[in-house]
Amino acid sequence: DSGVTQTPKHLITATGQRVTLRCSPRSGDLSVYWYQQSLDQGLQFLIQYYNGEERAKGNILERFSAQQFPDLHSELNLSSLELGDSALYFCASSEGGSAGVINEQFFGPGTRLTVL
Amino acid sequence: GDSVTQMEGPVTLSEEAFLTINCTYTATGYPSLFWYVQYPGEGLQLLLKATKADDKGSNKGFEATYRKETTSFHLEKGSVQVSDSAVYFCALGGRSQGNLIFGKGTKLSVKP
Numbered sequence: 153d154s155g156v157t158q159t160p161k162h163l164i165t166a167t168g169q170r171v172t173l174r175c176s177p178r179s180g181d182l183s184v185y186w187y188q189q190s191l192d193q194g195l196q197f198l199i200q201y202y203n204g205e206e207r208a209k210g211n212i213l214e215r216f217s218a219q220q221f222p223d224l225h226s227e228l229n230l231s232s233l234e235l236g237d238s239a240l241y242f243c244a245s246s247e248g249g250s251a252g253v254i255n256e257q258f259f260g261p262g263t264r265l266t267v268l
Numbered sequence: 269g270d271s272v273t274q275m276e277g278p279v280t281l282s283e284e285a286f287l288t289i290n291c292t293y294t295a296t297g298y299p300s301l302f303w304y305v306q307y308p309g310e311g312l313q314l315l316l317k318a319t320k321a322d323d324k325g326s327n328k329g330f331e332a333t334y335r336k337e338t339t340s341f342h343l344e345k346g347s348v349q350v351s352d353s354a355v356y357f358c359a360l361g362g363r364s365q366g367n368l369i370f371g372k373g374t375k376l377s378v379k380p
Contacts, residue, residue, distance in 0.1 A: 210367060
């Protein structure tokens with residue numbers, strides 16, 4: 153158990169809908185990262201928040217957004233969903249804001265999103 | 269930009285066989301290198317890491333050495349077990365960036 157929790161575990165929805173994925177980081181970790189894992193694209197970095205502020209952006213679509221709340225949990229909002237958004241969405245957390253040795257990332261179990 | 273290339277799978281081995289999964293990287297500066305493992309139905313777990321050239325990361329019988337001259341970080345294990353069946357990801361983390369950049373993953377199946 154990494155200490156990172158994600159809800160829900162599975163999500164099935166229809167095209168055009170909007171969903172929210174939730175992540176609670178390990179106790180003491182200030183950074184939260186969101187990744188998308190799909191068969192064709194592999195593991196892609198979406199966005200990072202550090203202590204409530206956006207720190208880095210990756211291949212995140214404009215239809216997707218995220219935020220980190222004062223209690224450090226984070227939510228990833230996916231809107232106008234398309235079939236191609238079906239994927240595993242992972243949240244990871246780290247103590248600091250960079251990926252150096254003191255800032256290992258710990259991954260949650262993921263949310264499997266299926267868009268029908 | 270920075271990238272990671274690892275050998276395509278799937279890799280199928282018999283129990284007690286020797287394992288090598290190749291990983292090479294392209295990066296500016298001096299990244300940290302990681303191997304993560306994903307067991308079926310689970311999230312990624314850090315397997316081992318190395319933060320500078322010639323460092324050797326090791327854990328659970330797995331080893332990888334950070335080779336700056338060949339920009340490689342190959343994963344090895346002398347004797348695999350059925351329980352090692354999983355997907356293995358090579359990743360790099362830059363000093364100035366927070367996120368990890370992953371290879372596409374290599375699926376390992378170990379047969380008894």
